[in-house]
Amino acid sequence: MLIVKDLHAGYGLSEVLVGTSLTVKAGTVVALIGANGAGKTTTMRAISGxxxxxxxxxxxxxxxVQGLDASRVARLGLAHSPEGRKVFAPLSAEDNLLLGGFRWLPRYFGFRKKAAGDLARVYDLFPRLAERRHQxxxxxxGGEQQMLAIGRALMSRPKLMLLDExxxxxxxxxxxxxxxxxxRLKAEGMTMLLVEQFARAALEVADHAYVMERGRIVVEGTPAELGRDERVLAAYLG
Amino acid sequence: MPFSIVAQIAVSGALMGLVYALVAYGFQLTYATSKSINFGQGELVMVSAFVSLTLINTGLPYWAVVPLGLLFGALLGLVVERTAVRLALEQKSEGWILLSIIVGLFFFSAAENIWGRDDRPFPTPIPSAPIRILGVEVTGLEISVLVGVLAIMGIIEVFKRKTLMGKAFEAVSADSDAARLMGVSASHTVMLSYALSGLVAAVAGILVSPITTVGPTMASAMILKAFSVAVVAGLDSGFGVVLVGVVLGALEGLASLYIGSGWREAPGLVLLILALAVRPTGVFGKSVIRKV
Structure with a gap:
């Protein structure tokens, strides 16, 4: 589903990623863990454009898709729920969700009707959002905004979801x-790439995991394998 | 001084103020999507008016010229976006300020060379005979300004609130990176906002020309007032610009009546200074509530 090969990226002259490679197979959840500043968020931002x-x-x-604008990548079916949630603060919760469906909903009229089924599904997943739809x-x-960010990503009917922190x-x-x-999303077959500070929680849900240090992948394997790796244990699961 | 004269002057001024409000609204449209405004907006008003006048002089009926004039305004808006704004925004520079002024100067010189420096009348089928409403005489032209300004702003507000594309507009305004992640092309949204802003400028030009005549400098004073209105009302409240525009227009009329016609421009500048001193985000500026 997603293959990243030898990715280099950064901000201005400072290079953050120095050859990151990873693979996410369809229907699996992959965790990307590592210390602050290792380049996890930059990896996500470089993947989504x-x-x-x-x-x-x-x-x-x-x-x-490298080099395409983020809006093109999103229209191809990649949903990126960014670090810091980035909900549209001056818009209602429901408008945020509707915008999540921008890639497939009609742009002018009749979008509410078309979106009704997907909205119901998100509200079923997060009943709190249904209560606050007009807020x-x-x-x-913060918790509701995170639910909104995930719900908004789901509204795009994504092939692949990137969840950052x-x-x-x-x-x-x-x-x-x-x-x-x-x-629950994993059980429904959603493909996800998950960046997490809580390495333990992330490894519990993941099928495969990568550990990042200073802009590159240093260890990879199944959560069980990483759990036996002493360096990983000491640094991230201690 | 009889009250009827005062009321008469205040109402005429207020209707003129609606035109300032409309031009200020054009600033808001592009500011929302790109945090940039076209400092040459007055030249868009003027060139659209000249082009419409030229079309009328070829014998086309007024009602056929209006949509063509608006289309031309929208195209000019796109030209400004492409030549003055896009590159600056891509490089996250403030270069659009100077570039948009330069593009405006270019339009100004072009207009002087093509149409000359004289002011010309703008023929219209809208009757200029006054009608008495509540003791105040209002001309058909003034009513057409009222109807035209409110109609075009109403249509654009409905677009922004009721269509998904309009919500995308607001999403780009709130967080353009997050909007891109939804599949909204930030650059197309900015283009659309400049086209709409140009269209609004053309509406202002076509509405005001029959009253003020058409000439290269027809919008130079208007644009200063529109700036005042935009700053006083804030750059995100459509309702605010209408209110401030109307009040400013009325004050201008009264200032020239009571103090002298040389003082006509004073209220706009006084309001601007007061607003900047007291409430720099604008009287109707929203302060966004954000919880973390």
Whole structure:
């Protein structure tokens, strides 16, 4: 589904990624873990086109997408729920969700009717959002905004979802709820690439995991294999 | 001074103020998507008016010229976006300020060379005979300004609130990276906003020309007032610009009546200074509530 080969990217003159490679197979959940500043978020941003890689390849469904604008990549079926959630604060929760469906909904009229089924599914997943559908997204709590960001990504009917730090800054009980949702989406067959600070929680849900350090992948394997790796244990699961 | 004269002057001024509001609204449209505005917007008003006048002089009926004039305004908006704004935005520079002024100067010189420096009348089928409403005389032309300004702003507001494309507009305004992640092309949205802004400028030109005549400098004073209105009302409230525009227009009329016609431009500048001193985000500026 997603193949990243020898990706180099950065901001201005500072190169953050120095040859990252990873693969996400259809129907699997892949975790990307590592310390702060290792380049996890930059990897996500380079895959979805928010930044342009300087070298390397990103194949989505076999199609090279590196260098395309983020909006083109999104229209090809990649949904990126970014770090910091980035909900549209001055718009209502429901408008945020509708915009999630921008890639397939009619642009002018009749989009509400078309979106009804997908909206119902998101509200079923996150009943809190149904209660707050008319509230401005900027006034939602952090946990609700995270649900909104995931729901918005789901509305695009994605082939692949990138979830960047879905637990960041949330209370433990909300983090559990977020991971319950991720497991449920996995059970429904969603392909996901998950970046997480909570390595343990991420490894519990993942089929495969990569560990990043200083802009490249240093260890990869199944969660069980990583659990036996002493360096990983000491650095991330200790 | 009899009250009827005061009321008469205030109403005429207020209707003129609606044109300032419309031009200010054009600033808001592009500011929303790109945080940039076209400093040569007045030249768009003027060139669209000249082109419409030229079309009328070829014998086309007024009602056929209006849509053509609007289309031409939208095209000019796209020209400004392409020549003055796009490259600057791509490089995250503020170069659009100077570039848009330069493009405006270019349009100004072109207009002087093509159509000359004289002011010309703009023929219209809308009757200029005054009608009495509540003791105040209002001409058909003034009513056409009222109807035209409110109609075009109403249509654009409905587009922004009721269509998904309009919501995408607001999404780009709120967070353009996140909007790109939804599949919204930020560059197309910016182009669309410049086309709409040009169209709005053309509406202003066509509405105001029969009253003020058409000439290269017809919009130079208007654009200053539109700036004042945009700054006082804030760059995100369509309702705000209408209110501030109407008040400013009325104040201008009253200033020239009570203090002297040389003081006509004063209220706009006084309002601008007051607004910047007291509330720099604009009287109707939204402060976005954000929880983390």
């Amino acid at each position: 928010l930044i342009t890689p300087t070298r390397g390849e990103v194949l989505l469904d076999g199609k090279p 401005l997204a900027g006034t939602l709590s 879905p637990s960041m800054g949330l209370a433990p009980v909300i983090v559990q709820e977020v991971f319950r949702t991720i497991r």
